[in-house]
Amino acid sequence: MAIDLRHGDDVADLVARTEALVRDTVVPLEERHGGVIASVGEEGRVELQRAAADAGVLAPHAPREYGGHGLGMCDRAPVFEAAGYSLFGPLALNIAAPDEGNVHLLAEVATPEQKERYLAPLATGRVRSCFAMTEPAPGAGSDPSALTTSATRVPGGWRIDGHKWFITGADGAGFAICMARTSGTPGDRGGATMFLVDAENPGMRVVRHVETLDQSMIGGHCEVRFDDCVVGDDAVLGAVDEGFTYAQVRLGPARTTHCMRWLGIGRRAQDLAVGYVAERKVFGARLAELGMVQQLIADNEIDIEASRALVTRACWELDQGRSAAQLTSIAKTFVAEAVWRIVDRAVQLCGALGVSHDILLSRYLREVRAFRIYDGPSEVHRWAIARRVVKRHSH
Numbered sequence: 001m002a003i004d005l006r007h008g009d010d011v012a013d014l015v016a017r018t019e020a021l022v023r024d025t026v027v028p029l030e031e032r033h034g035g036v037i038a039s040v041g042e043e044g045r046v047e048l049q050r051a052a053a054d055a056g057v058l059a060p061h062a063p064r065e066y067g068g069h070g071l072g073m074c075d076r077a078p079v080f081e082a083a084g085y086s087l088f089g090p091l092a093l094n095i096a097a098p099d100e101g102n103v104h105l106l107a108e109v110a111t112p113e114q115k116e117r118y119l120a121p122l123a124t125g126r127v128r129s130c131f132a133m134t135e136p137a138p139g140a141g142s143d144p145s146a147l148t149t150s151a152t153r154v155p156g157g158w159r160i161d162g163h164k165w166f167i168t169g170a171d172g173a174g175f176a177i178c179m180a181r182t183s184g185t186p187g188d189r190g191g192a193t194m195f196l197v198d199a200e201n202p203g204m205r206v207v208r209h210v211e212t213l214d215q216s217m218i219g220g221h222c223e224v225r226f227d228d229c230v231v232g233d234d235a236v237l238g239a240v241d242e243g244f245t246y247a248q249v250r251l252g253p254a255r256t257t258h259c260m261r262w263l264g265i266g267r268r269a270q271d272l273a274v275g276y277v278a279e280r281k282v283f284g285a286r287l288a289e290l291g292m293v294q295q296l297i298a299d300n301e302i303d304i305e306a307s308r309a310l311v312t313r314a315c316w317e318l319d320q321g322r323s324a325a326q327l328t329s330i331a332k333t334f335v336a337e338a339v340w341r342i343v344d345r346a347v348q349l350c351g352a353l354g355v356s357h358d359i360l361l362s363r364y365l366r367e368v369r370a371f372r373i374y375d376g377p378s379e380v381h382r383w384a385i386a387r388r389v390v391k392r393h394s395h
């Protein structure tokens with residue numbers, strides 16, 4: 001069987017235009033703002049997305065009928081990586097988390113009316129959104145079955161009560177997709193349901209921004225309360241009690257697109273470091289000529305190529321319509337750790353400059369750390385990977 005890893009001309013063109021936009025517009029803005037998205041704000045987001053629309057690269061992932069380019073997973077990979085070369089690039093193309101994953105979920109699960117109301121404005125960045133699953137202990141975290149937020153039947157709809165945190169983008173989002181328990185009890189899997197909750201709903205309240213190492217996600221990571229939050233039957237996304245299944249529909253592709261974006265930052269870190277060691281002279285030689293420096297450069301390149309290969313393999317499987325649970329877990333675990341190693345080596349190669357705020361490497365180190373925790377901590381993925389392997393060998 002022939003294996004052809006080339007992308008079509010249309011994808012190559014999107015990549016080239018994304019690279020140009022990132023180089024000429026996005027990186028200068030990122031550098032001016034030290035990679036901190038709050039200092040760009042909503043106005044900056046709108047401007048960035050206008051620039052992406054003018055460049056013809058906005059919403060590469062969204063269905064064509066909603067203004068996107070309709071790319072599958074394999075074709076997304078090089079475009080997302082090109083956007084990910086800057087912390088602000090994914091926001092410019094409207095492919096940042098959590099909106100990008102929510103577009104995918106809505107395209108897969110929403111009714112035609114819900115698509116018009118939520119997917120259409122989200123796809124091209126007219127609104128933002130958030131995905132509210134995680135709860136403070138003892139609620140849902142690594143183990144979704146601990147879900148405590150409940151949705152109870154009321155005439156004509158549902159009442160949601162619960163407490164969420166680390167909800168990325170919640171401040172300023174037009175709507176939330178909230179996971180709430182509709183059957184069973186915390187600790188057993190039971191049934192969860194996804195609800196579309198409008199920001200204007202008085203029962204949903206952003207309590208605070210949780211301060212974190214990273215600062216490149218618009219709308220922060222927020223603590224959110226749902227108290228007497230009443231929604232209609234038309235707020236149910238998909239079927240009642242099927243929320244855990246839909247979470248997998250969202251998470252497989254979403255964790256893979258995270259890998260694509262962070263791979264872009266891995267490449268940027270490598271470019272910054274190689275640029276430094278190519279010029280810097282110590283002990284009568286350029287750093288780049290020293291063996292131990294070359295080893296760090298080579299190890300970065302190996303991590304970049306291995307990450308890309310794993311992402312490609314997972315994408316291919318997803319494009320076949322399979323769940324790709326094992327391959328997306330493997331890719332997510334490897335890339336989250338590889339990108340951390342790459343940025344850390346890049347910091348080392350740049351010496352004191354690497355830990356300074358004069359270049360963005362120290363910001364990248366802070367930004368990539370959380371990727372080993374969200375979308376499944378590395379330990380949870382390893383646990384799941386091993387269980388699947390053991391199951392294959394059990395009779």
Ligand SMILES: Cc1cc2nc3c(=O)[nH]c(=O)nc-3n(C[C@H](O)[C@H](O)[C@H](O)COP(=O)(O)OP(=O)(O)OC[C@H]3O[C@@H](n4cnc5c(N)ncnc54)[C@H](O)[C@@H]3O)c2cc1C
Pocket residue numbers: 098130131132133134135140141142143165166167168169212214221370373374375376377379380383
């Ligand atoms: C920056 C950031 C953004 C986020 N954005 C969102 C969002 O938008 N929406 C949302 O719903 N959530 C979001 N989260 C939450 C994220 O999904 C959770 O942090 C994650 O699922 C882990 O849950 P937890 O924090 O409760 O950790 P816990 O469940 O308390 O786990 C703590 C640690 O225990 C270990 N562990 C857990 N299970 C196992 C196991 N089976 N074997 C071995 N070790 C294990 C792991 O090391 C894990 O890190 C975000 C988190 C961060 C940091």
